[in-house]
Amino acid sequence: MARHPEYQYLDIVENVLTKGDKRIDRTGVGTLAAFGAMMRFDMSDGTFPVYTTKRVFWKTAVKEMLWFISGQTNIRSLLQENVRIWTDWPLEKYRKATGQQISQEDFEARIVNDEQFALEWGDLGPVYGKQWRRWVGPDGREYDQIATVIETLRTNPTSRRMLFHAWNVADLDRMALNPCHNFYQFFVSGMGLETDQGEPLRPKLSLMVGTRSNDLGLGNPFNVCQQAALLAMVAQQVDMVPNELIWVGGDVHLYLNHLELAETILKREPRPFPKLRLTRRPESIDGYKIEDFEVTGYDPHPAIAAPVAV
Template sequence: MFRHPEYQYLDLIAYVLEKGDRRIDRTGVGTLSVFGAMLRFDLSDGTFPVYTTKRVYWKTAVKEMLWFLTGQTNIQSLLRENVRIWTDWPLDKYRKTTGEQITQEDFEERILADDDFARQWGDLGPVYGKQWRRWVDANGNEHDQLAGVMNTLKTNPSSRRMLFHAWNVGELDQMALSPCHMTYQFHVSGLDDPEVKSGNSKPRLSLMVGQRSCDLGLGNPFNIAQEAALVHMVAQQVDMTPGELIWVGGDTHLYLNHLEMAQTLLSREPRPFPKLRLTRRPDSIDGYRIEDFEVTGYDPHPPIEAPVAV
């Protein structure tokens, strides 16, 4: 009997509510936390796992992934795409440093209008994209981890070393936020399938993401959507078909000011996941735009507003 895959997410929320350890966290908000979780989503039929028990703004999530892929670390380019999910950290730093209680709207307007101001106050430090695409080793050499993975997918797809990560110990203290989704490991299946060998079918590309810390209420819905989008992009670039997205969480938690949202989610019944189709094949992983993502059949329950813990 088919069970909607979103129930994995809802079951995890219910488990955290029942078994979660009440903890004081970095933000001071407090959480209910469990350690160790796994979610699996089959992407092979074009399914796009965008949760339906509340509206997930999947375009914002995918735009963030596209920003990661550029290797950029300044919120100015995100704001130009109307993505505001990273503003809280530089805004908080600006307020604490200057004492000016500027509104978020005014801060964002200054970032957009003033390149010098953006360089000084809009940079997040060497966060995700910097590590993925421009990891600097002890000799000062830059390493494009993602390009290396994609080259291996094309030349040695049975390798067990196809991964990139963002936990650069030497640069953690320079980051606005230490990486949460840390490790991206790829796996190819079906290489010995006669249909694949004959060229009548393609190998399947799967991705496992290891996340050290997961905000179930706000973060996980975004992460799952953008990671699924990444599988589709990489699979297209290496001439494979999407397989599974496997998500593994370490400290998996609900913030104490998200408990009402969690109960609302549990009261709702999941609806069918939408489908994703890439409308074109760019020359490289760097060429994707949000317009390339055609999503059909997304009919979620209404959105639920909840505060971000900074």
């Protein structure tokens, strides 16, 4: 029997937990860290790689990906969808700037209810979505990297230049958080293949994501899930079959206040991954909504709460 693919993740967690380099990091929380990791997830049969050794709130992860794709950088639209994962950074900035120890709930309520306040305090700077969809060149023109990738997949699918990224050096100091998952490259296989009856087979689309820095406890489960969702969306848009999601990590780490989380999931046995079906095909990559994602068969172990390091 094939080994459950989630063990790839658990092996990385165990390696970092037992052999990781202890260090003080940017947040001051401290980490155990290792360098260089890879995982491969086969999605060709509809499998949706959502980890099962703790519940992953996959809808929240996919909503974040849809927000990235939209090109937005303000947390107001996320909060309107009840996604709170980006609040910590602007909240910390507001508290430092004003001296007010406002609660997260009150801050979020002001962002949602006061558009002017949201414009002033809810923007994260030129983070992921801005670079993916509206990268500004030296000539002042905006470049839509995702639209270019999709067009290339349709017109020149054997290209080695089907990628987008967010590491815009000139904009890094204006971002609330430098890009962690910062390199996305697509690869098409099976061009021109036919069935035994001579009918054309749809090509297969794979995606490799390069991640310079990855929080294994909280970030990685979210990232893998939402990157799988992105592969499914792009494949549907270009009439291909989602094939492999390949995740590559640089600095992979466990925060020192996530060690109990790591120990807990290592004691749990993975359960079958769920299946994903897109219920409709929008006219463009911009048209997807969370309601389009039908996930079946997800039966994870219980969720584990853990703090975010800011």
